[in-house]
Amino acid sequence: MIITLIFLFQIYGQSLCQNETRPNIVMVMSDAFDGRLTFDPGSKVVQLPYINYLRELGTTFLNAYTNSPICCPSRAAMWSGQFVHLTQSWNNYKCLDANATTWMDLLKANGYQTKMLGKLDYTSGSHSVSNRVEAWTRDVEFLLRQEGRPVTQLVGNMSTIKIKTEDWKNTDKAVQWIHQNAATPHQPFALYLGLNLPHPYRTESLGPTAGGSTFLTSPYWLKKVSSDSISIPKWLPIAAMHPVDYYSTVTKNCSGPFTEEEIKRIRAFYYAMCAEADAMLGQIITSLRDTSLLNNTIVIFTADHGELAMEHRQFYKMSMFEGSSHVPLLFMGPRLMSGLQVDQLVSLVDLYPTILDIAGISAVGNLSGYSLVPLMSKSTAFLKKQHPGWVLSEYHGCNVNASTYMLRSGRWKYITYADGLSVPSQLFDLRRDKEELHNVVLKFPDVQAHLDMLLHKIVNYPKVSAAVHLYNKKAFGAWRDSLGRNYSQVIANLRWHVDWQKDVIANEKAIDRWLYGSQLVNVNSGSN
Structure with missing residues (x-):
């Protein structure tokens, strides 16, 4: 190909x-x-x-x-x-x-x-x-x-x-x-x-x-x-x-x-x-x-x-x-x-x-x-299709706890997260608020609705967020399995080690709940 x-x-x-x-x-x-x-x-x-x-x-x-x-x-x-x-x-x-x-x-x-x-x-x-x-x-x-x-x-x-x-x-x-x-x-x-x-x-x-x-x-x-x-x-x-x-x-x-x-x-x-x-x-x-x-x-x-x-x-x-x-x-x-x-x-x-x-x-x-x-x-010879009046940026990595989508259009910057519902969205008027300190999403619901509709036309972001969530679990699970008995030692010594060591058991359990959810709850209930 x-x-x-x-x-x-x-x-x-x-x-x-x-x-x-x-x-x-x-x-x-x-x-x-x-x-x-x-x-x-x-x-x-x-x-x-x-x-x-x-x-x-x-x-x-x-x-x-x-x-x-x-x-x-x-x-x-x-x-x-x-x-x-x-x-x-x-x-x-x-x-x-x-x-x-x-x-x-x-x-x-x-x-x-x-x-x-x-x-x-x-x-x-x-x-x-x-x-x-x-x-x-x-x-x-x-x-x-x-x-x-x-x-x-x-x-x-x-x-x-x-x-x-x-x-x-x-x-x-x-x-x-x-x-x-x-x-x-x-x-x-x-x-x-x-x-x-x-x-x-x-x-x-x-x-x-x-x-x-x-x-x-x-x-x-x-x-x-x-x-x-x-x-x-x-x-x-x-x-x-x-x-x-x-x-x-x-x-x-x-x-x-x-x-x-x-x-x-x-x-x-x-x-x-x-x-x-x-x-x-x-x-x-x-x-x-x-x-x-x-x-x-x-x-x-x-x-x-x-x-x-x-x-x-x-x-x-x-x-x-x-x-x-x-x-x-x-x-x-x-x-x-x-x-x-x-x-x-x-x-x-x-x-x-x-x-x-x-x-x-x-x-x-x-x-x-x-x-x-x-x-x-x-030159005027370059007659291509016109650039749209928006740009898209998205983020799915570390230091942010939800997939993030940013749509810039005109004076507005619209930022939404995950499925668009579970985490509050943000809207900034960059013409009046260059420092981005005033989230006006509740003040301009029509603007949010318009930009969210446009964003959905560009990317089905709830579906993408779900795919990233699934990928994260699978990738982490495979990495953990590859470490075998060394897992606890390795994860405790990553660059978050100072805070991790404060409560190792609680942190490992939090990961288990994330990975297994209700399955873990059922197992724990059955053992009591």
Whole structure:
């Protein structure tokens, strides 16, 4: 099937591109980059000269969203061009099959020289055991801290520039590859560079199972941050939080007290990490310019999701709030508009048809996204079907105890959970409430009804939620069976171990009730 699809793409691509020079395509995808930093007023908080360069000479999408605010499912959507419920990319452990056809495969099949470097993270089987177990057991009736408390760490001095060495090494490899291809200009190329920054670092002091809760940078990058421009986000009282947001806050270890200085410091360090990522983008742009390739190269900068950086009393992602779900999306290159800012709602699934459109390859099959070329091209030749006035994001992983669906349409952000009935929905008017502190779902029932009807047309979300619930039980049960007698020891030593050890028996029983329900009750009743 995959071979047949690629053959069809080859035929269509050759017919469209044989009379026109095809541009090179370079994508830099960072991790956990808040899209609001790529335009005003967010862009004033930290110096991002190369993102600013793309903004001034290219097109910036002001309302770009992830299709799932976590690493692997988000990237699965970007690489496949399909919503995560269609590929069943439920969590960081379950995403695309290793042989799934990506847009990069199709570029290669149509004559592009291709290279993928750095963080890919779109196929099944990766990430920690803790991460997958926390996702599987999200419906269990216990509340355990799964992450380390967010902290900051300053390293080096004003001459310490290359902190995330893995990212810098991959950036250097990308630069070398660009120079090598400059020597053979007869073939267009496509380069993907995936960065880990500005994702928080693993907190070493918490042991080998710890997650990433350390915001780490040097004085060199911290100097790029405008301290006076850092805002202290407003928080709802814990008693007023939505139940799912409360679950996220506790499992992310953010329910304790934080001083304003702590919050400001976390945010400053995060922005400094963004500045380091921007410098890596700069290395790519500079190498394209130095090799005289920039004028015939489409440069794309985006991210898999954002970072809350203590907004809504949380860090990390796994949330539909703007800090987590709003991603950067900038294009620059030949035949694209300069200095253009596009208000259209778009999402990462749109990259698949957009890149094929840029390369002159006709998309076949059922894609969830739409080409963005008509929105930013100088040419009027791109007459494709119009992009809808909404975007969909969904989440089924850890740190959230219900499948979550977000529909953005116009001024509204509608968030609903599970079957749409068992957990209260949320509705935010982003025009009046940019901080998303006022849930107006009860105030505007007609808006909720309209958006919920639209959401049902896009995805049968109660059915999807039920499928995820069943998958979680089966996957966890299989994992537990594979451990045999070692199960109790292994599960007690995952990254929730501090809270787990407080009542081991109660936690194991809670899992049994979740797995077996009434069967367990009947067994216990019969033994009394």
